[in-house]
Amino acid sequence: MHELAITQSVVEAVMAKLPDERITVVSLDIGALSGIEPDALRFCFELVTAGTTLEGAALEIARPRGRAHCRRCAVDFDLDVPILLCACGSADVDVERGQELAIRSVQVA
Amino acid sequence: MCATCGCGDDAGVRVTTVDGRFPLPQNHPSHPDDAPDHDHEHGPGHEHGHGHGSDPGRTVVLEQQILAKNDHLAEHNRAWLAARDVVAVNLMSAPGSGKTTLLERTIAESGRGLGVIEGDQETLFDARRIEAAGCPVVQINTGAGCHLDADMTARGLRALDPPPGSTVLIENVGNLVCPALFDLGETARVVIVSTTEGPDKPLKYPQMFVGAALVLVTKIDLLPHLTVSLDEITDAIAAVNLRAPVLPVSSTRGDGMTAWYEWLAALPRA
Numbered sequence: 001m002h003e004l005a006i007t008q009s010v011v012e013a014v015m016a017k018l019p020d021e022r023i024t025v026v027s028l029d030i031g032a033l034s035g036i037e038p039d040a041l042r043f044c045f046e047l048v049t050a051g052t053t054l055e056g057a058a059l060e061i062a063r064p065r066g067r068a069h070c071r072r073c074a075v076d077f078d079l080d081v082p083i084l085l086c087a088c089g090s091a092d093v094d095v096e097r098g099q100e101l102a103i104r105s106v107q108v109a
Numbered sequence: 110m111c112a113t114c115g116c117g118d119d120a121g122v123r124v125t126t127v128d129g130r131f132p133l134p135q136n137h138p139s140h141p142d143d144a145p146d147h148d149h150e151h152g153p154g155h156e157h158g159h160g161h162g163s164d165p166g167r168t169v170v171l172e173q174q175i176l177a178k179n180d181h182l183a184e185h186n187r188a189w190l191a192a193r194d195v196v197a198v199n200l201m202s203a204p205g206s207g208k209t210t211l212l213e214r215t216i217a218e219s220g221r222g223l224g225v226i227e228g229d230q231e232t233l234f235d236a237r238r239i240e241a242a243g244c245p246v247v248q249i250n251t252g253a254g255c256h257l258d259a260d261m262t263a264r265g266l267r268a269l270d271p272p273p274g275s276t277v278l279i280e281n282v283g284n285l286v287c288p289a290l291f292d293l294g295e296t297a298r299v300v301i302v303s304t305t306e307g308p309d310k311p312l313k314y315p316q317m318f319v320g321a322a323l324v325l326v327t328k329i330d331l332l333p334h335l336t337v338s339l340d341e342i343t344d345a346i347a348a349v350n351l352r353a354p355v356l357p358v359s360s361t362r363g364d365g366m367t368a369w370y371e372w373l374a375a376l377p378r379a
Contacts, residue, residue, distance in 0.1 A: 002256055002287035009175050017171060024166070028175070035290050035316045082315040083349065091351040105170045 003040035006101070007048045014054060014106055023054045025107035033066040033082045033098035057106075066098025123250045124264045127233055127240045179291055182259035186266065186294025190277075191379030197266075197277040198373070199257075199293050201317060202301035203310065204283030207327040207360055209235045211301065211369075212278055214360040216242040219370045222275045226265040228257040228282045235280065245269060256287035259294055276373060285314040296376055297322040300353075304328045307337045308345040318349045323356065323372055330359040 014023060026045075030036050038061045049055045066079035070086035070093050077086065084093035174180065190197055200208050209227075216223055216239065225246040227235040236248035247268045249261050262279065271277050279295065281288045300321035302310045305328055311318040318324065324346050332339060343355050356372065358365035 002290055005254070005256075005258070006175055006290075009178060013173055013175070013177070014171070017173070018169060021169075033316075035286075082319055083312065084315075084319065084351075085348065091348060101175045103171045103173045103175060105168050105172075108167050108169060 001040055001044075003036060004044045004048070006036055007041055007044035010045075010103055011048050011052060011054055013103060015052060018106065018108065019053075021053060022109035023057045023106050024109050025058045025060060026054065027060040027062070027104040027106065029062050029064055029100040029102045029104050031064045031066065031098040031100035032080050033095060034101045035082075036101060038063070062104070064098055064100050067096045068098075069094045069096055121252055122254065122261055122264075123252070124261070124268050125233060125236070125248045125250070126268065127236045127246060127248065176290070176292075179259045182263060183292035183294040186259055186263055189263070189266065190294065190296070193271065194273040194378055195271045195275050195277055196296040196376045196378055197262075197279055197294065198376070199279050199281060199288075199295035199298045200301060201281045201285070201288045201298065202283060202303075203285045203306065206283070206301045206303040206306065208280050208283070208301055209238055210360040211325065211327060211358070212244075212280060213238060213242045214363070214366060215278070215370070215373075216244040218363075218366060219373075222272075224269050224271040224275055224277045226257075226262065226269060226277060226279045228261070228280060230254070230282065245271075251282060255282060255284050256291050257281050257293060258291045262293040262295075276376070285310065285317045289317040289320055299323045299325060301325045301327055302342070302346075304332050304335055304337065304339070304342065307335075308341040311345045311349040315349045318346060318353075321350055321353045324350070324353050325369065326355060326357045327360060329357045329364055330362045 010026065010028065014026065030038055042059060045059050049057060067076060068079045068084060069076050070088060070090055072090035072092050073086060073088040075086060079098060085091055086093055202208050212225060223244050225239045225244055227239065227246060227248045228251065229235060230251050233248050236246045239246040247265045249257060249265050269277065279293060298321050300318055302324065304326060326339065326342055329339065339357055346355050356365055356368050358369055
């Protein structure tokens, strides 16, 4: 699954930025519309961090909600799945938030 | 193990030309296009902890995009393609939707100036078909991987060495989920769905269809044998992506292929 590649990217990025630190917490933003399943990410995290400076670190995942704007009726609305449909029936919708895929911060020992 | 392509494992990524030559070293210890770590965003008050005298329990704000490395490599690919006046199309679909057959027909009818990068977990099956059709081709085998990424694409492009003015068609690993997340540096994304899959795919896999610049509905010659109508399929696509044109085609019979060739020819060049 692609969450494995994503988890590997997280671990690699943290180790590149903080090569000599023991990491105790990793805080991620995984938007509701990002296409990443947090449970799958958690599953991979333990696997990928084994033997690294992140081994044993807690994984905190914030889930920013999706937010979209309808071009037809100009309404902003919440969105939890990437089905871009406004209540007015228009599919002419722009996603404004919810696609975040970022490492917010880490805690070092 | 390389975090982007998993090389270094037994099931690592391999880039092959169909006569069995390995034009690039398979175990690459470094990525030549790696950028220095200067492109992350700095939040206010962040620190680069370089391991000297850190306080216990210190929070280090990183504000780093997880896919920053892949996205950076993708931009390198974009620049590489633009410098050569080459356009690249990322073709994605479920396994068995007809990507390779579409390419075979495309090569046969408008074969000049095309090159192909094939992506599969294993085998050279698809690359051999493209070679038999008379088109330059490179096969990327991802091993355990479920999608192509920018690093694999960079290796494939270097192996293919497309000439100026050409079009590279990248046939991604058959998968409607994972490839959607990975920018390859392509000019455009084309998603393929076949009539035999019925109308459900766009709503079941919205992230893939939302990102499409074009949707091809293949195997329209089989419609008389199916209960689904073309309208049901195009309505389902429109429910998820209103802006992408939808072209119904039959790669075996030839229906609708001219519109596909015209779309390819009209792709913007740098």
